[in-house]
Amino acid sequence: MNKVFKTASAYFIIILLTTLPARGQQSSNENLGILSLDDCITVAQDQSAVANAARYALIASRWQYKSFKADLLPSLSLSGDAPNYNKSIFSNVLDNGQVTFSSRTQSEAEAELSINQNILPTGGTLSLSSGLTRLGIFNGENTYLWQSTPLVVGINQPLFQYNNLKWRNRVEPLQYKIAQKEYVEEMEDxxxxxxxxxxxxxxxxxxxxxxxxxxARNDSIYQISQGRYNVGSIAENDLLQSELALRNAESDLTNAQIDYDRLLNEFKILLGYPTDVQLDLEAPEELPEISVNIDKARQLALQNNSESLNYRLNEMQADRQLDQAKSEASFGLSLNAQYGLNQTSTDFADLYNNPQNRQFFSLGFEVPIFNWGKQRAQINAARNQQREVANSIQFQRRQFMQQVEYTVSQFLQLRGQVLLAAKADTIAQRRYQVAQNRYLIGKIDITNLYIAQDEKDSARQAYIRALRTFWTGWYELRQLTLYDFQYNRPITYDL
Structure with missing residues (x-):
């Protein structure tokens, strides 16, 4: 009895600790009432820590994609130097070869306003700029010189080289689409x-x-057994068996209470609630009749699932690396050209009168002649990596399709299993009632009664587990295809 008392005391302490609010946590004692499965899912998707983290990840991907889109649009920038001051002594060589030292004091300030536009098809850059420079010379009488560039048009164009912007235009939209799908998958997860x-x-x-x-029932049976034993209608063994069943039932009750409190508190935390709120769960609703076509599920999974989209992204990245290796190993040119107007004057009012032409042109080139086969090795490495990625993705895609087919096939059988489990539960409940009535009138012994009781409990547990498997399979199918087959519509979530 002392051991039993210590065990019960320990269980009581555990229950007390798990139900007390943590230090520093505000106690709300709010009663949320009875929540259905849909209610709990909505709450978790709205306020749980995992859902918030998924939203932040999608927002970050959205801003990254907007940053890329901005690279395709014209950009306006202002650059320059604030007035700088320079007073120094420098050496000067005269015509007769004599070296003298002179001093100078001057300041210079400049500003330039430019518009730049990336050229997506070619990877070049087109620019328009206008600038102004003032040079101040302080030697006796102060002198100021002005220089203006009213308008300069320039182009910088790599030729036969790797076009990073073109590849980014292919990769970035797919990466953002993957991020959107991953967000929906996270909500379904x-x-x-x-x-x-x-x-x-x-x-x-x-x-x-x-x-x-x-x-309660075993206590009644024990009381009945005591009465029957006292009048000699049952043996002492049956009396002891009924008492043992009662004590085991009391122990099971303590364990069941601890297990329920622990799981309920963990569930509250999963939903984003403190553990001191009050809530109860509504009995699962009736199963919907959902028809799923395997071919349609495969097609939707290929179109929507982020894993399938990542296959395409990996293939694209491998093609990108091969293209870059080929471009870096081949003949390359770089064209830079500018045309515009400029003018100088000591008077700012005359600075924009009769501007002169300003022209600049350069054509740089780089020709790999001999580097011990480095470029060839890089190309072969990129090509074989591309082949490795293609073969690996082919295998992974087959596995993914097999997973989709298995999930659909399994789900189509789950509803029937739930119905069978429900029927078995009904039969077990009825059998226990019959066994109990027969025991009360002395038609069966206590052993058969306890067998019926265990089967009753096992059938109810099996029914709940079958429901759990059905609904878990349903949301797994939704996560794989990102499609709601019950209402025939794509699954979307707003931020």
């Missing part, structure tokens, strides 16, 4: 996780209710 935890808590609740029922 939350739904799947909440579903699993929901049924874990609901099963613990059913176990607790069964344990309470069994304690």
């Amino acid at each position: 939350i739904a799947q996780t909440v579903t699993q935890s929901f049924f874990d808590v609901y099963l613990a609740k059913i176990n607790l209710e069964n344990a309470e029922f069994n304690v």
Whole structure:
């Protein structure tokens, strides 16, 4: 008895610790009422820490994509130097070869306003600029010189070289699309996780209710057994068996209460609530009749699932690396040209009168002659990496399609399994009632009664587990295809 008392005391302390609010956590004691599975999923997707992290990840990807889109548009910039001051002594060589030292004091300030536009098809840059420079010379009488460039048109164009902007235009939209799909998948993963935890808590609740029922029923049976033993209608063994069943039921009740409290608190944290709020779970709703076509599911998974889109991205990245290796190993040119107007004057008012032409042209080139086969090695490495990626993705895509087919095939059988489990649960409940009535009138012994009781509890647990498997499979199918087959529409979530 002392050991039993210590065990019960320990369980009581555990229950007390798990239900007390953490230090520094505000106690709300809010009663949320009865929540259905859909309610719990909505709450978790709205306020849980995992959902918030997924939103921040998508927002970051959105801003990254907007940054790329800005690279395709004209950019306006202002650059220059604030007035700088320079007073120094420098050496000067005269015509007769004599070296003298002179001093100078001057300041210079400049500003330039430019518009730059990246050229997507060619990878070059087109620019328009206008600038102004003032030079101040302080030697006796102060002198100021002005220089203006009213308008300069320039182009910088690599020829036969790797076009990074073109590849970014292919990769960046796909990366952003993957981020959007991953966000939806994360929401569906939350739904799947909440579903699993929901049924874990609901099963613990059913176990607790069964344990309470069994304690009350076994107590009655023990009282009846004592009366029968006193009048000599049953043996002492049957009396001891009924008492043992009662004590085991009381122990099961304590364990069921601890397990329920623990799972319920973990479920509250998953939903984003403190553990001191009050809530109860509604019995799972009836199963919907959902028809899923395997071919359609495969097609939707290829179109929508981020894993499938990542296959395309990896192939694209491999092609990009091969193109870069080929470009860097081949003949390359770089064209730079400018045409515009400029003028100088000591008077700012005459600075823009009769401007002179300003022209600049250069054509740089680089021809690889001999580097011990480095470029060839880089090309072969990139080409074989491309082949490796292609073969690996082909295998992964087949595995992915097999997973989709298996998930659909399994899901199509789950509803029937739930219906069978529900029927078995009904039969087990009825059988226990019959066995109990027969025991009360002395038609069966206590052993058969306890067998019926165990089968009753096992059938109820099996039914809840079948429901858990069905709804978990449903959200797994949704996550794979990002499609709601119940209402025939794509799955989307707003930020």
